[in-house]
Amino acid sequence: MTDKPIKKQPLVQIKQLKQYYNEGTRNEVKAVDGVSFDIYRGETFGLVGESGSGKSTIGRAIVNLYQPTDGDIIFDGKSWTERQSTQSKLAFNKEVQMIFQDPYASLNPRMKVNDIIAEGLDVHNLVGNKKERAERVYELLEAVGLNKDHATRYPYEFSGGQRQRIGIARALAVEPTFIVCDEPISALDVSIQAQIINLLEELQVKHNLTYLFIAHDLSMVKYFSDRIGMMYQGKIVEVADADTLYDHPKHPYTQSLLSAIPLPDPDYEKERHRIIYKPDEAFYNPENQLIETEPNHWVYQ
Numbered sequence: 001m002t003d004k005p006i007k008k009q010p011l012v013q014i015k016q017l018k019q020y021y022n023e024g025t026r027n028e029v030k031a032v033d034g035v036s037f038d039i040y041r042g043e044t045f046g047l048v049g050e051s052g053s054g055k056s057t058i059g060r061a062i063v064n065l066y067q068p069t070d071g072d073i074i075f076d077g078k079s080w081t082e083r084q085s086t087q088s089k090l091a092f093n094k095e096v097q098m099i100f101q102d103p104y105a106s107l108n109p110r111m112k113v114n115d116i117i118a119e120g121l122d123v124h125n126l127v128g129n130k131k132e133r134a135e136r137v138y139e140l141l142e143a144v145g146l147n148k149d150h151a152t153r154y155p156y157e158f159s160g161g162q163r164q165r166i167g168i169a170r171a172l173a174v175e176p177t178f179i180v181c182d183e184p185i186s187a188l189d190v191s192i193q194a195q196i197i198n199l200l201e202e203l204q205v206k207h208n209l210t211y212l213f214i215a216h217d218l219s220m221v222k223y224f225s226d227r228i229g230m231m232y233q234g235k236i237v238e239v240a241d242a243d244t245l246y247d248h249p250k251h252p253y254t255q256s257l258l259s260a261i262p263l264p265d266p267d268y269e270k271e272r273h274r275i276i277y278k279p280d281e282a283f284y285n286p287e288n289q290l291i292e293t294e295p296n297h298w299v300y301q
Helices: 055-062 086-095 113-123 130-143 148-152 160-172 190-207 218-224 242-247 252-259 266-271 279-284
Strands: 010-021 029-040 044-048 070-075 096-099 178-182 210-214 227-232 235-241 290-294 297-300
Touching: 010 055, 010 210, 029 044, 029 055, 029 210, 029 235, 044 055, 044 218, 055 070, 055 096, 055 178, 055 210, 086 096, 086 113, 096 160, 113 130, 113 148, 113 160, 130 148, 130 160, 160 190, 190 218, 218 242, 227 242, 227 252, 235 242, 235 252
Parallel strands: 044 210, 044 227, 096 178, 178 210
Antiparallel strands: 010 029, 010 070, 227 235, 290 297
């Protein structure tokens, strides 16, 4: 990750967030169960964990696609409970955008690219006339590595990587300060993944953006993130800066995930030892007793 100044000032604060489904029934699902962490201005906060751990649910709750069961989401000092008026929601939606996992499903197949990208401009009245609207769309397309000829095409006419670039351009259109990147590279070819990550990194520096980066690829998360939160069954089990988390993981689940990363080295792979995470043993083994130092943060004693 390119070194960049990070102000130790929280832009996003998640406080004891809970997201339950079928609450109070036998089929109750605790997708997110009491999660707390901060995201500082200018940083990339990586969120990692296995499928179903609650990563994307947190991202969608932050951008107001889900209404939390309990807890609080504070953005720039203002709680989500204070953003109930139409005007407040509109102002919040301008500051917070999302890049979705599936670049095709997130784009309206019946709309041309220029209308997809300009939709936010129209909603927030950021352009005065059609000429300004078109020029802004062309500017955004060029910013993400496309050209103005692409503006009149439909999503099905593009490759997966190009569609994701359109999604990024749409997110940038309203000049947000915070973007939730919900596994933006998982549906792309490996060769394209690096291009998208480099693009996101360049845009972050240029526009002073803050990211929540949700992903499965542990190596990519380490490269792209400043700090990383490890999720397991709806909880944050460990938070640390990227190098510390990978070099000195504390929680057994973190150790288990990191031990599963393959390396292109046949000799190493022959000797690689997989760590199997067993929650009962991890939490109740007296030789490796775990204590809670902060909400949902566990370290060895």
